Amino acid sequence: MVPMPETISIETWRLAASYLFLILLMIMSQLLKLGHGKEFLVATVRMTLQLVLAGYILELVFSQQNILVTLAIMLFMQTFALVTIYGRVKGKISAGLKKVVALALFVGTSIPLAYFMVVVIAADPWYSPRYFIPIAGMTVGNSMTGITLGAERLARVFETSRPRIEEALMLGATPQEAVREFLSDTFSAAIIPTINSMLGMGIIFIPGMMSGQILAGASPVDAIKYQIVIMMGILGSVALAVYLITQLGYRTFFNERAQLLNNGE
Amino acid sequence: MQAVFSLRNTAFRDILFVEYLDIESGTLFGITGKSGSGKTTLLKLLNNMLTSDTGEVSYYGTNVLMIDPIVLRRKVIMVPQAPYIFPGTVLENIQLVFHFNRKELPAQAEIENLLEQLGMPSVLNRSTANMSGGEKQRIALARALLLDPETLLLDEPTAALDEDNALVVFKYLARWIGAPGKSVVAISHAGSLINDYGDAILDLSGGRIKSLEERSGAHA
Numbered sequence: 001m002v003p004m005p006e007t008i009s010i011e012t013w014r015l016a017a018s019y020l021f022l023i024l025l026m027i028m029s030q031l032l033k034l035g036h037g038k039e040f041l042v043a044t045v046r047m048t049l050q051l052v053l054a055g056y057i058l059e060l061v062f063s064q065q066n067i068l069v070t071l072a073i074m075l076f077m078q079t080f081a082l083v084t085i086y087g088r089v090k091g092k093i094s095a096g097l098k099k100v101v102a103l104a105l106f107v108g109t110s111i112p113l114a115y116f117m118v119v120v121i122a123a124d125p126w127y128s129p130r131y132f133i134p135i136a137g138m139t140v141g142n143s144m145t146g147i148t149l150g151a152e153r154l155a156r157v158f159e160t161s162r163p164r165i166e167e168a169l170m171l172g173a174t175p176q177e178a179v180r181e182f183l184s185d186t187f188s189a190a191i192i193p194t195i196n197s198m199l200g201m202g203i204i205f206i207p208g209m210m211s212g213q214i215l216a217g218a219s220p221v222d223a224i225k226y227q228i229v230i231m232m233g234i235l236g237s238v239a240l241a242v243y244l245i246t247q248l249g250y251r252t253f254f255n256e257r258a259q260l261l262n263n264g265e
Numbered sequence: 266m267q268a269v270f271s272l273r274n275t276a277f278r279d280i281l282f283v284e285y286l287d288i289e290s291g292t293l294f295g296i297t298g299k300s301g302s303g304k305t306t307l308l309k310l311l312n313n314m315l316t317s318d319t320g321e322v323s324y325y326g327t328n329v330l331m332i333d334p335i336v337l338r339r340k341v342i343m344v345p346q347a348p349y350i351f352p353g354t355v356l357e358n359i360q361l362v363f364h365f366n367r368k369e370l371p372a373q374a375e376i377e378n379l380l381e382q383l384g385m386p387s388v389l390n391r392s393t394a395n396m397s398g399g400e401k402q403r404i405a406l407a408r409a410l411l412l413d414p415e416t417l418l419l420d421e422p423t424a425a426l427d428e429d430n431a432l433v434v435f436k437y438l439a440r441w442i443g444a445p446g447k448s449v450v451a452i453s454h455a456g457s458l459i460n461d462y463g464d465a466i467l468d469l470s471g472g473r474i475k476s477l478e479e480r481s482g483a484h485a
Binding site: 173 | 313315316334335338339342344345347351362364366408409412
């Protein structure tokens with residue numbers, strides 16, 4: 001195999017030079033009288049500060065190799081994802097479904113991640129932050145999207161299909177039978193974005209993680225191996241989280257007497 | 266005669282208040298009253314689709330809360346005023362509800378015979394997509410009758426039917442309750458065929474019993 005060249009370390013002035021594109025955008029905004037100049041600036045400054053901070057924190061964490069710090073970072077990511085989901089579905093889902101969302105997120109991301117670290121990556125130690133944290137980030141981020149789609153869809157089903165669900169109950173169906181088709185639809189809808197991203201991968205786009213590895217000097221063949229296993233990890237995590245949302249979530253719309261609850265009850 | 270349903274001091278929100286009511290088994294029990302008088306709420310309390318806030322509702326002497334709601338709803342089938350017909354054909358609809366009830370599908374001839382008696386011959390393989398309100402109402406009734414429940418709860422079963430078809434339905438129900446252990450509780454507007462076929466007519470007003478008229482010699 002051809003030896004890989006050393007990574008080109010970006011000098012500070014070259015890093016600064018990359019901001020030329022922001023200046024171009026600001027000029028265009030001015031010419032087009034978009035009036036969004038401030039937002040572009042804020043977004044760029046935020047991105048820079050967040051990444052610089054993340055970079056230094058990760059440097060520190062990687063040098064420590066501390067299990068508690070690593071797990072605390074994962075917990076922070078999961079909690080941040082949960083707050084983001086709650087923000088997106090605000091007012092659309094009940095308190096009961098919110099609890100299921102939290103469970104789906106924590107269980108749905110933690111179990112596949114543990115399997116991944118121990119069996120697939122076989123890192124030493126298993127919680128090696130260099131592997132654990134980026135993979136946890138990708139898993140949690142993708143599951144967050146799946147869970148949001150699943151929870152929103154489920155809430156909408158119970159809002160728009162009440163007559164159908166009630167009819168099935170009055171004809172002797174169990175709550176699960178009354179909503180079975182909707183659960184399948186919800187599961188598919190929530191998992192389709194992940195499947196679609198797999199379909200185009202490597203042809204329509206080179207995934208960010210793989211590009212990053214190649215830029216950092218890894219061989220493309222190694223980079224694709226990582227990309228494949230990570231896509232499988234993401235798929236497993238999204239599937240488990242969405243499965244939990246549908247299978248546990250629908251129960252929050254019924255009481256113990258198999259009666260359909262009003263929204264928000 | 267034994268009561269199929271008994272209500273004692275039954276109240277639901279500010280919609281329904283029934284101090285004492287026995288519905289006799291083996292009868293066609295009619296409920297009338299203006300819209301908003303609590304008729305549908307009463308029906309839904311009987312199959313435990315709703316639970317009363319106070320008092321109790323019993324089915325053959327057992328508090329409905331003591332009966333598994335799914336088991337109860339397989340014995341006491343309700344057909345709402347605007348029934349939902351599942352997508353697919355008429356036969357598929359019937360197959361689905363038999364699946365819900367863990368029951369074997371009757372022979373096709375038996376199903377066709379019932380549909381014919383309700384004035385719907387040769388519809389078994391028709392799609393339910395473009396059916397009229399009246400057709401849907403009779404499909405829903407047929408679906409419920411084929412399940413052979415002990416009790417039928419019907420919310421305005423003939424509201425979407427013309428006079429001739431409404432008569433067909435009431436005549437069928439009158440025959441159906443002739444079989445042992447069968448009862449029907451039907452909401453119907455005053456002045457309808459329930460006057461001719463009902464064994465008792467309960468008139469509700471503002472969620473309370475205005476009158477209960479027991480009749481003899483019904484099922485004319």
